[in-house]
């Protein structure tokens with residue numbers, strides 16, 4: 001069988017200390033089978049020798065091949081174009097979009113260096129699967145160096161309609177570059193539709209009803225493939241964790257109060273200021289909940305070299321201080337806020353003991369926290385998932401309480417509804433969600449994509 005070669009910006013080698021919070025690492029980590037090669041950036045930066053070869057590392061039958069970045073490449077490719085331009089734009093945040101031509105060039109140059117470093121490692125019949133927005137032009141760069149492989153691309157974040165993409169200089173070339181792939185995958189029909197509209201507007205090419213089109217002689221297939229989690233494993237971790245000392249300490253600290261939990265990377269796409277304001281709105285409008293509920297937000301710091309993230313962190317510190325200052329009583333503080341990553345098993349236990357999972361991104365490709373919250377619940381007394389209608393997960397998890405995260409009153413009302421929800425309704429909603437979350441395994445995600453990528 002053909003070997004699978006996964007390419008992503010950052011490679012997560014299993015022995016690495018302090019694994020980072022982040023959906024891609026979690027999702028790919030559990031889908032890797034022996035024989036696979038995973039290629040990408042080591043996370044190290046500094047001096048890079050001209051023509052340096054990738055470092056190779058073997059673990060559990062998987063080959064990890066990594067390259068380092070120079071400081072300049074890190075600034076232009078990662079901090080600049082990937083996270084200062086593409087990330088905000090594709091999350092519909094045009095006001096945060098910062099375009100600099102030298103960063104766009106740095107982005108293209110790093111993609112080119114990825115291609116040059118990867119190509120000598122490839123065997124003729126390898127299937128190459130490229131992941132995420134850092135590497136949009138990698139397929140075209142590989143082709144430019146002569147790669148005739150089947151190459152696929154999966155985007156883990158949303159895609160925008162043409163009117164928005166138009167703010168990107170050279171939007172046409174950007175879209176044309178993506179068409180160097182044989183297969184392009186998205187989490188939802190919406191993202192796929194937006195991409196095909198861009199193909200139509202910028203390239204003048206229309207897809208057939210299945211999302212296939214031909215551009216410059218290459219047939220491109222566009223697929224929808226929602227990512228999932230290993231629910232069985234996460235549920236077991238949650239069940240284990242609730243018997244452990246951390247959950248016990250947590251329970252004691254609550255004094256029978258209800259717990260609303262949020263866990264995210266500290267990222268403006270996750271809607272944290274809006275979430276805190278909605279919680280304050282709950283306390284304002286439904287004062288009976290004061291002293292009987294508290295919200296815990298675990299926000300793992302992320303992309304700390306990007307200016308917008310530094311600003312967000314300062315804004316959140318102040319906002320939480322304001323809300324706690326305003327509502328706290330001598331024996332109750334409404335919001336517990338931690339800016340760090342938490343051990344996955346502990347987090348699973350906290351999800352299980354929480355009455356509400358508050359997952360309210362302003363835009364999200366999928367959002368795995370929503371699925372993890374569902375997986376962690378006990379069937380006897382499940383908590384309620386409150387989910388943003390703008391998360392990709394909302395397409396699947398319709399039995400959650402769906403909210404518009406921009407509407408503080410609406411979110412406050414949903415929290416009130418969830419706090420008052422009878423056990424019967426909670427069970428009914430959870431059973432429906434459970435079936436969907438259990439069906440969407442990482443293996444299914446990989447298999448669906450590879451079925452499209454394998455040669456006919």
Ligand code: ADQ
Nearest residue numbers: 021022023156263264265298300341342365366367368369
């Ligand atoms: P992310 O934006 O990173 O992923 P998400 O899908 O929610 O978002 O995944 C986050 C992961 O990190 C989850 O597994 C979660 O448990 C973990 N995590 C979050 N906060 C944590 C904390 N404080 N401590 C420890 N762990 C924490 C991107 C896209 C998503 C898409 C994924 C996968 O933005 O939309 O779902 O890729 O495709």
